[in-house]
Amino acid sequence: MEPAMKTTPTQNWDTNVVLSVEHLTMRFGGLLAVNDLSFNVGRGDITALIGPNGAGKTTVFNCVTGFYKPTEGRIVMRHGKGFQSEKIEALTRTGRQFNDDGDDRVFLLERMPDFEISKRAKVARTFQNIRLFGGMTALENLLVAQHNPLMLASMMTIGGIFNLPGYKKARAEAIDFAAYWLEKTGLIERADDPAADLPYGDQRRLEIARAMCTRPHLLCLDEPAAGLNPRESTELNNLLQYIRKDHGTSILLIEHDMGVVMEISDHVVVLDYGEKISDGSADQVKNDPRVISAYLGVDEDEVAAVEAMIEMPPSERTPIPAKPAASKAKKKPGKNGKGGKS
Amino acid sequence: MAAAPNSGLMADSVKDAAIAALLVAVLGFFFFALRTDIGTGGLDLTYRWGMWFTAIAIVFAGRLLLNLFVFKTAKPVTSGITITVPAALTTVVGRFLGPVLLLMAVGLPFIVMVLFPDRDRQFIDLAILIMTYVMLGWGLNIVVGLAGLLDLGYVAFYAVGAYSFALMAQYLNIGFWTALPLAGLLAATWGIILGFPVLRLRGDYLAIVTLAFGEIIRVVLLNWYDFTGGPDGISGIPKPSFFGLDFSRTGGFAEYFGLDYSTIHRFIYLYYIILALALITNFVTLRLRKLPIGRAWEALREDEIACRSLGINTTNTKLTAFSIGAMFAGFAGSFFATRQGFISPESFTFLESAIILAIVVLGGLGSQIGVVIASVVMIGGIELLRNLGFLKEVFGPDFEPTQYRMLIFGLAMVLIMVWKPRGIISSRNPSAVYKERKKISSDMVAQGEGH
Ligand SMILES: Nc1ncnc2c1ncn2[C@@H]1O[C@H](COP(=O)(O)OP(=O)(O)O)[C@@H](O)[C@H]1O
Ligand SMILES: [Mg+2]
Numbered sequence: 093m094e095p096a097m098k099t100t101p102t103q104n105w106d107t108n109v110v111l112s113v114e115h116l117t118m119r120f121g122g123l124l125a126v127n128d129l130s131f132n133v134g135r136g137d138i139t140a141l142i143g144p145n146g147a148g149k150t151t152v153f154n155c156v157t158g159f160y161k162p163t164e165g166r167i168v169m170r171h172g173k174g175f176q177s178e179k180i181e182a183l184t185r186t187g188r189q190f191n192d193d194g195d196d197r198v199f200l201l202e203r204m205p206d207f208e209i210s211k212r213a214k215v216a217r218t219f220q221n222i223r224l225f226g227g228m229t230a231l232e233n234l235l236v237a238q239h240n241p242l243m244l245a246s247m248m249t250i251g252g253i254f255n256l257p258g259y260k261k262a263r264a265e266a267i268d269f270a271a272y273w274l275e276k277t278g279l280i281e282r283a284d285d286p287a288a289d290l291p292y293g294d295q296r297r298l299e300i301a302r303a304m305c306t307r308p309h310l311l312c313l314d315e316p317a318a319g320l321n322p323r324e325s326t327e328l329n330n331l332l333q334y335i336r337k338d339h340g341t342s343i344l345l346i347e348h349d350m351g352v353v354m355e356i357s358d359h360v361v362v363l364d365y366g367e368k369i370s371d372g373s374a375d376q377v378k379n380d381p382r383v384i385s386a387y388l389g390v391d392e393d394e395v396a397a398v399e400a401m402i403e404m405p406p407s408e409r410t411p412i413p414a415k416p417a418a419s420k421a422k423k424k425p426g427k428n429g430k431g432g433k434s
Numbered sequence: 435m436a437a438a439p440n441s442g443l444m445a446d447s448v449k450d451a452a453i454a455a456l457l458v459a460v461l462g463f464f465f466f467a468l469r470t471d472i473g474t475g476g477l478d479l480t481y482r483w484g485m486w487f488t489a490i491a492i493v494f495a496g497r498l499l500l501n502l503f504v505f506k507t508a509k510p511v512t513s514g515i516t517i518t519v520p521a522a523l524t525t526v527v528g529r530f531l532g533p534v535l536l537l538m539a540v541g542l543p544f545i546v547m548v549l550f551p552d553r554d555r556q557f558i559d560l561a562i563l564i565m566t567y568v569m570l571g572w573g574l575n576i577v578v579g580l581a582g583l584l585d586l587g588y589v590a591f592y593a594v595g596a597y598s599f600a601l602m603a604q605y606l607n608i609g610f611w612t613a614l615p616l617a618g619l620l621a622a623t624w625g626i627i628l629g630f631p632v633l634r635l636r637g638d639y640l641a642i643v644t645l646a647f648g649e650i651i652r653v654v655l656l657n658w659y660d661f662t663g664g665p666d667g668i669s670g671i672p673k674p675s676f677f678g679l680d681f682s683r684t685g686g687f688a689e690y691f692g693l694d695y696s697t698i699h700r701f702i703y704l705y706y707i708i709l710a711l712a713l714i715t716n717f718v719t720l721r722l723r724k725l726p727i728g729r730a731w732e733a734l735r736e737d738e739i740a741c742r743s744l745g746i747n748t749t750n751t752k753l754t755a756f757s758i759g760a761m762f763a764g765f766a767g768s769f770f771a772t773r774q775g776f777i778s779p780e781s782f783t784f785l786e787s788a789i790i791l792a793i794v795v796l797g798g799l800g801s802q803i804g805v806v807i808a809s810v811v812m813i814g815g816i817e818l819l820r821n822l823g824f825l826k827e828v829f830g831p832d833f834e835p836t837q838y839r840m841l842i843f844g845l846a847m848v849l850i851m852v853w854k855p856r857g858i859i860s861s862r863n864p865s866a867v868y869k870e871r872k873k874i875s876s877d878m879v880a881q882g883e884g885h
Contacts, residue, residue, distance in 0.1 A: 157743060211745035219743075225736035227879030228729075229864045229872075235726075236733040237744045242726040253721050263866075271868060283868035288878040306744055 103373070105134030105359050109175060110310055110342045111156070111215075116165035118151050118366075125151045127366040129165075133310065133359075135173075138336055138343045140353045140374075143363035144386060149346045150220055152363070153312050156344075157217045158206035165202065169213045171309060172196025211240050216308035218299045220315050220346075226288030230279055230298055233287050234270035237305035242266055273301040277331060293324040297331065304335065311335065313345040317352050325349070329356050350387075354378060362386070447501035455494035462489045531803055539565075539709055543702040558701040562708055562773060564813045566766055569712035571793040571805035573762030576719055578791065579800035580728060581755035582735025582880065583633070584641040586787055587648025590628070591621040591760035593782035595767020597655060600668040600777055610674035610772045614765060621764025624651075625757035633752040648787055656779040667778025671771050676703060704773055711769060715762045716802055722758070724865045731755050732800075732865070736880045789813075796850055798876065800862060816843060 111133040118126040126148040133139045141149050154160040156167055168180055173196075180198050183191050190199040190212065199213040209215050225233050235242070245262030274280040277297040282290060287298060296316055303311055316332075317325050333356060335341050347353045353360060353374065360377040362370040364386040370377050377383055467486035470477040538545070546557045570592065577585045598617040602608040608616075632643050655662050662668065673680070693699070722728040730751045733741050741748050771777050793812055797804025819842055856876040864874060 159739070159742075206742045207745050207747050210743055217743050219740070223737050223740040223743075225733050225740065227736055227862060227874055227876075228732060229866075229868075229874070231866055231868045232729060232732075232864055235866055236729055236741070236746070239726050239730050239733075239744060239746050243730075246725055246727075253718070253725070267866065267868065274868075280868075284864065284870050284872050286874045286878045302744070 103134070103359070104137055105132040105139070107175070108135045108173065109133065110135040110170055111344065112168045112170075113152065113156065114166040114168065116152065116155060116167065117163045118148070118155055118160060119163045125366050126155070126162075126363075129363070129366070129368050131361045131368060131371055133342055133344050135170075135342050136336060136340055137358040138332060138345065138356050139359045139361065140357035141344060141346050141361050141363065142348070142350075142353055147363040148366040149363055150314055151366075153217060153314055153344075153346065156201060156209075157215055157312060158201060158204055158209040162202050167201040169199040169201055169209075169215060169310065170197075171214070172198070210306055210308075214307065214309040215312060216303035216306045216310070217312040218296075218303055218314055218316060220318070222295050222299055224287040224295055224299055224302070227286055229284050229286055230274060230290070231267070231270055231283045233298060233302050234273060234305045235266055237302045238266045238269065270301075270305060273304055276334065277301045278327070293320050296320065296324075297328070300331065300335075304339070304341070308341055310342045310344060313343065315346050315348060317347060317349050325352060328352075332356055443502070443506055447498055447506055450501050450506075451494050451498035454497040455490050458490050458493040459486070462486055535803070535806060536713075543705055547698070555698060555701055558698070558705055560814065560817055562701070562705050563817075564809050565705070565708045565712050566770060566773075567790065567793060567809040567813050568806050569708065569715050569766045569769075570763060570790045571797065571809055572712065572715045572719055572802060573759050573766065574790050574794050575797075575800060575802070575805055576722070576731070576762070577755050577759035578794050580719075580723065580735065581731040581752060583752060583755065584637075584644070585756070585759070586641050586645035586784070586791065587628075587651075588644075588759070588763060588790055589782050589784070589787040590648040590651040591625060591763035592767040592770070592786070593651055593655060593779070594621045594624050594760075595764030596771040596777050596782070597662060597668070597767075598764065599768035599771045600671050601662070603672050604668055604670075609672060610768070614768050617768035618761045618764040621767065622757040622761035625760025626753055629753050629756035633749060633756060645784065645787070648784060652779050652782050655782070663778075665778060665780075667776055667780070668771075669776040671775050671777065673700065673775070674703070674707060674772050704769075708766075708769055708773075711765050715765075718758075719802065727751070727754060729865050792847065796847065798856060798861075800879070811846075812843075815846065819843065 109132045112130075113132075114130050116126055116129045117124070129148075129152065141152060143149055151160065155162045155165075166184065170176060176196070176198055179191060179196075180200075183198060183200060187203075188200075189203045189208070190197055199209075201209055201213060201215070204213065210217075225236060228236070242262060246259045271280060271283065274283050277300065279290070279294055279298055279301065282294065287295065290298060296319075300311075300313065300316065303313075313332075317328055320328060329352060332343055332345070336343055345357075357374050360370070360372065360374050361368060362377055362380070362383050364382075369382045369386055370380040372380075463486065466489050467482055469480045469482055471480065472478070542561055543554075543558050546561070547554045550557055570588070574585065574588045577583050577588070595617040598620045599608075599610065599613040602613045602616065603610075628644075628647050632640065632647065635643055656664055658664065719728075723732075730741065730746050731754075733744075733746070734748060734751055734755075738748055741751070770781070774781075789812065793805055793808040796812070797806070797808035819838075861876055862874040862879050864871065
């Protein structure tokens with residue numbers, strides 16, 4: 093689909109694709125936030141979407157998860173293996189949102205409303221400014237995430253009112269599943285505390301746990317490491333690795349911290365001013381002059397010097413006058429971050 | 435050095451008090467200083483300078499004292515006053531308050547008959563009124579307290595319920611017990627019809643449009659003369675029967691059970707009907723809160739965007755809250771119709787919505803017990819203020835206490851809101867527990883749209 097820089101012959105994200113973003117354009121009035129962007133997310137990969145502030149990363153997320161309707165372009169989510177080109181083309185012509193055959197379903201996300209994307213296409217997300225249900229306990233947060241299966245089990249509330257056995261069982265299972273994720277995120281001790289009471293790092297992990305409780309095929313994380321201390325950052329890496337390995341969930345994350353990105357991503361896509369400037373493995377991207385110039389705000393002819401410095405261990409680097417672009421703004425753990433764009 | 439900040443404080447306070455006094459002088463000029471009466475051949479103008487000056491002086495002095503001792507000092511005198519209730523006491527009260535209130539509610543008619551034998555009808559009637567508001571409060575609590583949707587037109591569904599029964603009785607000769615579920619269903623349907631366009635709006639817009647819809651329903655009832663009787667209302671609405679027995683002098687309830695006929699039977703019966711209806715409302719709400727739908731309502735109040743990212747259809751979720759709330763208002767409405775025997779659009783003004791909303795807000799958003807306390811205080815309190823005859827002894831025979839009813843009432847509301855801005859009962863009970871049930875303080879709980 094996408095003529096990526098193919099130094100190695102085939103990459104997982106070229107053949108085994110869970111999400112493909114095709115010619116995505118998003119315009120806000122006169123502002124072109126995302127311009128003709130195409131990239132693939134490989135099944136089971138950890139894919140990082142990086143770029144300076146304002147590059148359009150969150151906008152891409154909002155298009156993928158249905159919070160914005162893209163101006164142009166197609167976003168395809170696949171549950172089945174393979175590229176399934178014919179099926180997708182056929183579906184595109186019908187004007188339907190997804191095809192209904194069994195497990196190999198494909199979804200055209202740009203046609204679907206946001207909640208259906210989570211419910212049917214199984215794409216879960218977190219937000220750049222955390223959006224937990226602050227007045228509800230950690231456990232309740234994870235139960236809300238299991239709303240749709242629980243709703244079915246309660247027979248749209250009727251069985252629930254009379255506390256029928258089917259609902260009771262589903263409820264116990266939902267609590268177990270929530271407890272499992274609380275355990276995995278190290279929050280089980282705080283299960284009965286209101287989410288707003290948790291420290292910032294815990295809130296970030298709780299939001300990931302909540303997203304995982306929707307049993308997603310693809311997990312989209314918007315700056316999950318922002319504001320974390322180094323220890324929490326390492327824990328986060330381990331958690332993401334675990335999610336990918338043991339649950340087979342593909343992960344698409346936005347990240348500023350290049351350390352985190354280089355360490356855990358299989359595939360990196362770099363955005364600048366809404367356009368893709370690089371796409372490949374972490375190593376390929378790291379050495380791409382365009383990335384370095386975009387990230388560090390230097391001219392391309394200075395790149396060689398910068399490259400030389402990147403090769404050095406961090407302790408020996410002389411500080412480069414940092415552009416605010418790559419600064420890692422610590423956000424306040426707002427209780428209910430309403431009104432903020434994410 | 436020490437004197438400087440003090441004199442600064444004095445100067446500041448005087449300046450501030452002077453500004454306040456000036457404002458009163460300007461505003462009060464038209465209300466206090468000038469008075470017009472209709473006289474022969476036009477208006478008579480009288481000047482009341484004394485009153486005007488008194489008002490200015492009171493505001494100046496009050497503001498000055500407040501500035502000196504509360505607003506502007508480093509050590510406000512009020513900082514010493516904190517009302518602390520021992521934690522053990524609150525948990526004990528919390529545990530037993532519900533059951534005790536329930537027992538009292540169940541035994542109330544008989545308690546009243548024993549304690550106040552000559553005013554029992556009046557008191558039971560008041561209890562019926564309070565219970566109606568408890569039910570309405572509980573119904574609105576679903577919409578405002580749980581789902582966080584500020585609905586200023588709740589009385590519309592009360593009206594739909596009342597008129598449904600009244601019209602069914604008038605045109606189709608349907609009795610109360612048949613009409614009751616139908617009225618609830620109709621109100622719920624109206625909830626969906628009105629909710630569908632309205633619930634896309636957020637915050638203040640939602641509040642204003644629900645208010646407008648409430649008024650539209652009232653205005654339609656007022657103007658559709660041929661069908662609803664317009665301002666004349668509908669009278670002769672039948673009373674509920676007790677398993678087919680009427681509460682009539684002959685051949686009714688009393689005769690069947692071998693009792694002496696008394697009008698109090700009907701009052702007691704009505705009381706138990708509304709008690710049962712209210713308890714059903716409460717039971718359903720409490721159950722719904724622990725079910726996925728109720729949890730989704732609360733999540734919606736906390737963060738709608740997060741809800742959508744978790745696959746919750748927020749439009750449907752809001753609609754269910756809106757229509758279930760409307761349904762209970764519909765039940766309460768048809769009860770109101772049968773109790774009164776006569777209804778007209780007069781009974782369904784915006785003031786009614788405001789009172790119900792005030793009950794919910796004062797009680798503490800989402801709190802069921804809070805609604806009960808607030809209803810008793812507000813509705814009972816208003817009635818109590820009608821009976822302030824003893825104040826005549828204090829202020830002389832010209833003093834008319836009922837005139838000050840609303841003033842006292844307003845003051846009480848302001849005081850409660852200052853003391854407990856989140857309502858009387860301001861904590862949230864989690865809907866599911868892993869190990870240990872902890873109360874959630876309301877500072878953390880979001881209030882939803884338009885608060
Ligand atoms: N809802 C919106 N309305 C208008 N402009 C927006 C909106 N969302 C994002 N933008 C603009 O799009 C650009 C990209 O923003 P964003 O995707 O948040 O960047 P990033 O997440 O990469 O920092 C910015 O210039 C931002 O101001
Ligand atoms: Mg962003």
